[in-house]
Amino acid sequence: MNINEIIRNSLRENKFIYGIFTTPRVKSQYKKITVRAIMIKDSNYLQLEKFTDTKAFHENLTYEDAYDVFLNMVKEYRNINFFTSDADYQILVSKKGSIKVKKSDPTKKLKIEAHNKEKQYIIGENQPCDFLIILGVMNKDGKVYTKKYDKFKQINKFLEIVDDSLAGKDIRDDFTIIDFGCGKAYLTFALYYYFYYIRKIKVKITGLDLKKEVIEFCNKTAEKLNYENLKFMYGDICDFEHKKNVNMIVTLHACDTATDAALVKAIAWDCDIILSVPCCQHEFFNKIKNENLSPMLKHGLIKERMSSLITDSLRSLFLETKGYKVQLMEFISMEHTPKNILIRAIKANKNTKSAEIEYEEFKKFWNLSDLFIENYHKTIKEV
Numbered sequence: 047m048n049i050n051e052i053i054r055n056s057l058r059e060n061k062f063i064y065g066i067f068t069t070p071r072v073k074s075q076y077k078k079i080t081v082r083a084i085m086i087k088d089s090n091y092l093q094l095e096k097f098t099d100t101k102a103f104h105e106n107l108t109y110e111d112a113y114d115v116f117l118n119m120v121k122e123y124r125n126i127n128f129f130t131s132d133a134d135y136q137i138l139v140s141k142k143g144s145i146k147v148k149k150s151d152p153t154k155k156l157k158i159e160a161h162n163k164e165k166q167y168i169i170g171e172n173q174p175c176d177f178l179i180i181l182g183v184m185n186k187d188g189k190v191y192t193k194k195y196d197k198f199k200q201i202n203k204f205l206e207i208v209d210d211s212l213a214g215k216d217i218r219d220d221f222t223i224i225d226f227g228c229g230k231a232y233l234t235f236a237l238y239y240y241f242y243y244i245r246k247i248k249v250k251i252t253g254l255d256l257k258k259e260v261i262e263f264c265n266k267t268a269e270k271l272n273y274e275n276l277k278f279m280y281g282d283i284c285d286f287e288h289k290k291n292v293n294m295i296v297t298l299h300a301c302d303t304a305t306d307a308a309l310v311k312a313i314a315w316d317c318d319i320i321l322s323v324p325c326c327q328h329e330f331f332n333k334i335k336n337e338n339l340s341p342m343l344k345h346g347l348i349k350e351r352m353s354s355l356i357t358d359s360l361r362s363l364f365l366e367t368k369g370y371k372v373q374l375m376e377f378i379s380m381e382h383t384p385k386n387i388l389i390r391a392i393k394a395n396k397n398t399k400s401a402e403i404e405y406e407e408f409k410k411f412w413n414l415s416d417l418f419i420e421n422y423h424k425t426i427k428e429v
Contacts, residue, residue, distance in 0.1 A: 049145055052128060052135055053116045057109045060090065061131040063154045065116075067123040071139065074122060076103075081116075083156065120145070129154045167202040168209065168244065169236070176271055177235040201236045207375065208240065211319050211390060219248040221293050226283050226308040227300035228253030231264045237296070238276045253278040254286055283307040293318050299325040309361060312391075313368050320365070320391040323377055327357040335413040356412055358387055363408055365391045366401035 056062040065081035076096040084093045084106070092112045094105045107115060120126060126137035129152070136148040169175050174188040183194040183201075190198045221241070225234045234253045241249040255261055255278070264278040279286075283300065284307045295312035297305055298321075305324040312320045331353045334343065343349045362372040370391035377388035409415070 049120055049137055049147060050117065052130075052137075052147070053113060053120075056128065056130045056132075057113055057116075060109070061156070062092070062128070063131060063156050064129040066127045067119050067125075069124040071122055071124050071141070079119060079123070081112075131156050167198075168205040168240065169198075169202055171198075175239065177239055177267075177273075180267060180270060181230075181232060181235065183232075197232060201232060203377065204233050205236055205240050207321065207377070207388065207390065208237065211321070211392060215318070217245070217247055221247060221249045222288075222291060223249060223251045223294040223296065224286075224288065224292055224311075225251065225253040226286075226295065226297040226311075227304060228255050228260075228264070228278065229257075229299075230260060231267075231278065233296070233298060234264070234276070234278075235267070235271070235273070238273050242273075248275060250275045251277070252288075254281055254283065256280070256282060283311065286311065288315070291315070295320045295322075297321070298323045301326040303329055306361070309365065313365070316393070318393045320370070320389070322361075322389045322391075323387065324354075324358055324361070324389065327354040330357050330412075330414060333414055336411060356414075358389060360405075360408060360414070362389055362391075363401060363405040365389070367398050367405050369393065369395045369398055371396065 062081075062083060064083075067079040067081075068077070070077070075098055077099065078097045080095045080097075081092055082095075084091050086106065091106045091108060094107065094115075096103045096105070120137065120139065121143075124139045124141075126135075126139070128135040128137065131152060133152050134150045134154075136150075138146045138148070140146075169178070170188075171190055172188045174186060175184065178184045178190075178198070178201075179186055182191070183198055184190045223237060225231070225237070228234045231253050234251060238249065238251050241247045253261075253264060253276070255264075258280050261278045261280045268276045268278065283297075283304055292312070292315040295308060295315075295317050297308035300308055300322075305322055305327075309320065309322060331350060334349070334353055334356055336343070343352065358374065362374060365372050371394040372392075373390045375388045375390055377386045
C-alpha cells in the first residue's frame with residue numbers, strides 16, 4: 047500500500063487517529079507538525095498543530111480538505127508517523143524523494159476530543175433568573191425553552207455589548223437609562239437585572255413606547271418582580287422630556303426617523319453611551335443619487351439596501367461630529383426584522399474637525415440633505 051492509499055482510506059473511513067511530521071526536507075518555519083482528530087459542534091475535524099522554535103500555531107481542516115494538505119506535507123517532511131485504527135505506519139522519505147512505508151499493529155484507539163466549549167453567558171443557562179422565568183424564556187429550574195433560545199442568546203449578546211461599553215467607566219448609583227421604543231421590554235428588564243444583580247448598581251431605567259397595552263403589561267411585570275426603579279411610560283420620543291441627567295440611551299428597532307429622534311435627544315442630553323439598532327430606513331430611498339452608481343441604484347432591491355447602509359453611515363458620522371467614538375457592530379436580529387446593525391456611540395470629547403469634513407463630503411457624494419436637520423431642525427440647532 048502506498049502513502050496515497052493510506053491517507054485516502056484513513057480519511058474516507060474516519061480511521062485516522064494521530065499523525066506526526068518531523069525533519070523538514072526543505073527549509074521550513076515549522077520544525078514539527080502534529081495532527082489529531084477533534085469534534086467541533088458535532089462535526090469531525092482534523093487539527094494541525096504547527097511548531098516553530100518558540101511558538102505553536104493551530105489550524106482546523108475538514109476531512110475533505112485534509113487529503114491534499116497531507117500529500118503536500120509528505121513532500122516537505124522526511125519522517126512521518128500515521129496512527130490509524132487499522133495499523134500504525136512509519137513513512138520515511140529519502141533526500142531524493144523515495145518513500146518507504148513500514149506497517150505495524152495499531153497502538154492507539156480513536157478518541158475524538160470534543161472542542162465544544164460551553165458558551166459562558168452573562169446570564170447563565172440552568173440558573174433560574176426571575177425576569178426570564180416570568181417572561182417565559184426559561185422554566186423555574188432555569189432551563190431555557192427551545193423556542194426561546196434565540197431570544198436568550200439575543201439578551202446575552204446585548205448584555206455583552208453593554209458590559210463592554212462600560213469598560214473603564216466609573217458607574218455609580220442613580221445611573222439613568224432611557225429605552226426608547228422598548229416594546230415588550232425583554233432587553234429593558236435584562237438591563238435592570240444586569241445592573242442590580244450582577245453589577246450591584248442601583249440604576250434608574252425608563253422604558254417608552256407608543257403601545258398602551260405593552261406599557262401596562264411591562265409596569266405590571268416590573269411590580270411582580272419588585273423592580274422598583276424600572277418604570278414604563280406611554281409616549282412619543284419627540285415629546286419626551288427628562289429633567290435629570292441621562293447617562294445612557296437605548297433604542298432598538300425604533301422605526302425610520304424615530305431612531306433619529308432618539309439620537310437627537312441623546313446628544314442634547316450629552317449621554318455617555320448610545321446603543322441604537324435602526325430599523326426601516328426609508329427616509330433616503332428616493333433621495334440618494336450618484337450618477338456613477340446609477341447601474342446599481344436603478345434596481346429597487348439594491349437601492350433599498352444601499353439607502354439603509356447610507357442612512358446608518360450618516361448617523362454614525364453625525365455622532366462623530368458631536369465628539370462620540372462610534373462603532374457599527376453586528377447584533378442578533380429580532381423576530382420581526384432582519385436588521386442587525388447596532389450603532390454604539392461612546393462620549394469621547396475628541397476633536398471633531400476631520401469628522402465634520404467627512405460628514406459633509408459624504409452627504410455631497412450621495413446628493414443628500416441632512417436627515418437630522420430635515421426632520422429635527424430646531425433641535426439640531428440647539429445641539
